[in-house]
Amino acid sequence: MRRRTQTAAAVGGSLLLLTLTGCGAADMTEQPSPFANAEGAKTVTLSVQSWVGAQSNVAVAQYLLEHELGYRVDTVQVDEVPAWDALSQGRVDAILEDWGHPDQEARYVKDKKTITRGGDLGVTGHIGWYVPTYFAEQHPDVTDWKNLDTYAERFRTPESGGKGQLMDGSPSYVTNDKALVKNLKLDYQVVFAGSEAAQITQMKQFAKEKKPFLTYWYEPQWLFEKVPMTEVKLPPYEEGCDADPEKVACAYPHTPLQKYLNSDFAAAGGSAADFLRKFTWSKEDQNEVSLMIAEQKLSPGEAAKKWVDSHESTWRPWLS
Known part of the structure; x- marks a missing residue:
């Protein structure tokens, strides 16, 4: 956004989404993921920011990537600006909710071309x-x-x-x-x-x-x-x-919230990259999942499954 942070790494296919307790920030340029940008492997690494709306995006994307497309998904929490560095270097494959960082976009999308636009998330932030x-x-x-x-x-x-x-x-x-x-x-x-x-x-x-x-x-x-x-x-x-x-x-x-992909992943990420480009939903969808995580205390995976089970008409086109 203009907002946000936090740290952590997930291992294997598990979803490690830390609760929002103000942990210290991670610099992903010093902390590579074992799965990001892994050639030939059906793995995806998603950057997850510390606010619950961003966690909701990742939870649903991870659930569908794993259960519908057969990928192993790694998630890593990282500050907003270091996340751009990590994405540029292929240490993460995608950022699903960016609130506007024109300096980073100019550097990595326009000049270095190491990051590619992934399209609108479908949600306008303010x-x-x-x-x-x-x-x-x-x-x-x-x-x-x-x-x-x-x-x-x-x-x-x-x-x-x-x-x-x-x-x-x-x-x-x-x-x-x-x-x-x-x-x-x-x-x-x-x-x-x-x-x-x-x-x-x-x-x-x-x-x-x-x-x-x-x-x-x-x-x-x-x-x-x-x-x-x-x-x-x-x-x-x-x-x-x-x-x-x-x-x-x-x-x-x-601010219409944006998705960004590592350029190599965007070109060679196959059905996962296609899926993430098509992933768009409304603020009502995001808030529904966020409410389950933050207020009803469901795990992100449980909240994602509950939303997926009742919204097939929304997510099915993301897989086509």
Whole structure:
């Protein structure tokens, strides 16, 4: 995305999707997968980011690759930017959800040509600032950024140093929030929860107690169904308004999420590469799987199977 991170490696055909606990980040340029870009072997290695929506993509892709196409699938968690390096070097075969990294795309897709576009995921992502809907209904003017300072005291926490708290997730996520607070001259402090899971825990606790909060958040995301939130309107996004990270003073864009393949894998990956190009689904599909993983506590494999069993009309065309 502009967001996200984490580490880990899976072995054999098992799906090792770590829970979102803010683990340290892995550099895949130092940690090769045994299966990625393996010539002649029916194996695929997928990069999986630390947020649950990305885990849902990988869980369903892995399930179908293994049960319908007969591949062995390895998954590796890695930071957003190092994932591009790993993909370029053939250490992973595919990234299924990228929120927009124009510098990496220019370097690897346009110049080096070691990475190939894999097409739209079918989901449009958007980052923004949100308040709980119960607070927005009581104070409708809070949804305009110009009025946020009026409520800074209401959003204050012990961690925000006398200012209002703007809660972010992992420090590794790409965020403009510190620049926005500075450039819009707001009486707020960005406070990082540490991970998506930690941020969700805090928001659910605030909601349980009906407390006000202001948070960086994004869609698609299953939590909106459990904690309804209303977006705060920031200055409108215009092309190029976020080009200089230090001078950003506009809203985040709406971003059609993209897939990317290692170029060698794209050319020689056979039915697996074809399948991943055709893999497209809606935010409702992704949220359905994410809800099963994050809230119902199903394993990613169990959630994938449940979704696959009830959505054949969606996934069957990916195999043709």
